[in-house]
Amino acid sequence: xxxxxIMTLAASLGLGLLVGLQREFSGHPxxxxxxxxxxxxxxxxxxxxxxxxxxxxxxxxxLLGITVIMVMGNFLKFRIGNVDVGQTTEIAGLLMFAxxxxxxxxxxxxxxxxxxxxxxxxxxxxxxxxxxxxxAPKDIKAIMQLVAITLIILPILPDxxxxxxxxxxxxxxxLMVALIVGLGLIGYFLYKWLGxxxxxxxNGILGGLISSTATTVTYSNRSKEAEGLGRxxxxxxxxxxxxxxxxxxxxxxxxxxxxLGRIAPPILVVLAAMxxxxxxxxxxxxxxxxxxxxxxxxxxxAQMKTALIFGALYALILLGVAVAKDYFGxxxxxxxxxxxxxxxxxxxTLSLANTLNRGDIEVHNAWKYILIATFSNLLFxxxxxxxxxxxxxxxxxxxxxxxxxxxxxxxxxxxxx
Numbered sequence: 001x002x003x004x005x006i007m008t009l010a011a012s013l014g015l016g017l018l019v020g021l022q023r024e025f026s027g028h029p030x031x032x033x034x035x036x037x038x039x040x041x042x043x044x045x046x047x048x049x050x051x052x053x054x055x056x057x058x059x060x061x062x063l064l065g066i067t068v069i070m071v072m073g074n075f076l077k078f079r080i081g082n083v084d085v086g087q088t089t090e091i092a093g094l095l096m097f098a099x100x101x102x103x104x105x106x107x108x109x110x111x112x113x114x115x116x117x118x119x120x121x122x123x124x125x126x127x128x129x130x131x132x133x134x135x136a137p138k139d140i141k142a143i144m145q146l147v148a149i150t151l152i153i154l155p156i157l158p159d160x161x162x163x164x165x166x167x168x169x170x171x172x173x174x175l176m177v178a179l180i181v182g183l184g185l186i187g188y189f190l191y192k193w194l195g196x197x198x199x200x201x202x203n204g205i206l207g208g209l210i211s212s213t214a215t216t217v218t219y220s221n222r223s224k225e226a227e228g229l230g231r232x233x234x235x236x237x238x239x240x241x242x243x244x245x246x247x248x249x250x251x252x253x254x255x256x257x258x259x260l261g262r263i264a265p266p267i268l269v270v271l272a273a274m275x276x277x278x279x280x281x282x283x284x285x286x287x288x289x290x291x292x293x294x295x296x297x298x299x300x301x302a303q304m305k306t307a308l309i310f311g312a313l314y315a316l317i318l319l320g321v322a323v324a325k326d327y328f329g330x331x332x333x334x335x336x337x338x339x340x341x342x343x344x345x346x347x348x349t350l351s352l353a354n355t356l357n358r359g360d361i362e363v364h365n366a367w368k369y370i371l372i373a374t375f376s377n378l379l380f381x382x383x384x385x386x387x388x389x390x391x392x393x394x395x396x397x398x399x400x401x402x403x404x405x406x407x408x409x410x411x412x413x414x415x416x417x
Contacts, residue, residue: 008044011108012100015115016040019096022122023089039066039093040115043100051104059101066097088125092118134192138300145302146185150178165322167355168315176350177311179254183247184210184301200285204236204278208243210301215240216381220388230392235281237385237393238400241378242274248349248370255353263367266415270371270408277400313344317351325360333361337369341376348373364417371412375405 020036042062050056070090095118103111157170187209207215216237223233249267253260300306317340324332333352340348349370356366382401385394 005048007108008103009041011112011115012040012044012103013037015099015112015119016096019092019115019119019122022119023092036093036096040096040100042066043097044103047101047104050101062101063094063097066094070094088122092122131193139189139192142185142188142300142302145300145304145307146178146181148304149174149181149302149307154178164319165326167318167322167358172354173311173315173318176255176314176354177307179251179350180310180346181302181307183250188301200232200235201239201282204239205243207236207240208247212237212240212244213377213381213384216384217388220385220393223390223393224388230390230394231281231285231396233389234393234396234400235278235285237381237397238274238281239278241381241401242271242278244345244377245271245274245374248345248374251346251349252353252370255350256356259353259356259363259366262363263370266367266411267371269411270374270404273407274404277403281396281400310344310347313340314347314350317347318354321351321355322360325355333365333369334372337373338376341373342380345370345373345377368412371408375408378405 016037016039017033019040020033023036024032043059046058046062050058070093096115099111099115099118102114154171154174157174159171160169162168162170187206190209191206204215207219219233219236223230245267249260249264249271252263256263317336320336320340321333324336328335337348337352340351352361352366352369355361356363361369378401382398385397389397
C-alpha cells in the first residue's frame, strides 16, 4: 500500500466522519456518523476496485444500492409515522458516495473541498433560512439581474477592440460592469444580513461598499434631523470614503494584480491617514453612538439601468484617457482624472488599470491619477456636505477632507518615481 492510497483512505474517512458528525448532531434518524463514514468509504473502495479492474460500472451499481437503502429508510420512517419531507440527508449521502469515489479517480484537493463544503452547507441550514426570510422580491430580482449580467450577457459579447484608438472592447467593458455590480451587491446583501440597526461603524463600512457618494447625501440630510447627529454623520461619511479607498485597491488587485505591489503602497499611506482621522472621530462620537444607528435601505446595485450607465461611463472614460494621452501626453490624463473623479472613482480606476495593462501609461503615473480622482471625489462630496449638512457636520468633515487632500498631494509630490 503506497502513500497516495493511505492519504485517499484517510481523506475519505475524515470527510465521512465530518459530514456524519453534522447529521448526527442535527438528530436525523436515517444517517449519522457511522452511516456517512461507511457510505464515503464504500465509494472509495469501489473507486479502487474500478481503477484496478476497469469495471467502472460498479460505481453505478453502488450508487443504485445507496439509493435503494435511502428509499427503504424513508419508507420505514413513513410506516412508523416519522414523516420528514426533506431530502437533504439523502442527497448528502449520495454526494458523499460520489466524493468517496472521486477521491480515487480525481484530485484529492477537489474531493476534500467538496466534502468540506457539503458539511458547511448542512450546518448553515438555519443561517440560510434566516437570510432568505429577510429577502424581498426586489432582492431576488437583484440576484437574477446579476446572473443576467455575468452569465448571459457577458459570454455573448465580442472580445475584440472597436472604435477610435481601438480601446473599446465590449466584453472587457461589460466585465468591469460585472465587477462593480458584484462589489455593490456584496455590500447590499451585507446590509440585508446585518439589518438596518447595524451601528454607526457598520453603517460607514456598508456605505463605502455600496456607494460612498449616496451615503454622503443621505447622512448630510439626516444630520439636520436632530441636534447632536452631526458628529455621527461625519464619522459615517468619513468611514465610507475610507472604505471606498479599500474598494479601489480591490479593483486594482483584480484587474492589474501584477502592478498592485507598486500601486498599493502610496495609496495605503493615504488610507492610513484616513483611518487615523476615522479613529479620532470615533473616539469623539462614542457618547452619541446610540443616537444614530439606522441605515437607510440602499438601492438595488444590480439594476440593468445602473449597469448600462456605468458601462457607458467606463467606455467614455476609456476613450477620454486614450484621447488625452494622444493629444496631451500622460499629463492630459490629469484633467480626465479630475473630471471623472467627480462622478465615479470606480470607472477611472478600472480605466487606468486596463490602460496600464496595455502598456499605455507608466505605473508611477497610474497610482497618482487614481489618487487625484479620489481627491476630486472628496471635493465633490465635500460640496454636498457644505450644501446639505448640519453646521456641526460641516465643521468636522470639511477640515477632515481638506487634511486628506493636502496630505495626499504631499504623498504624490514626494513619493519616489
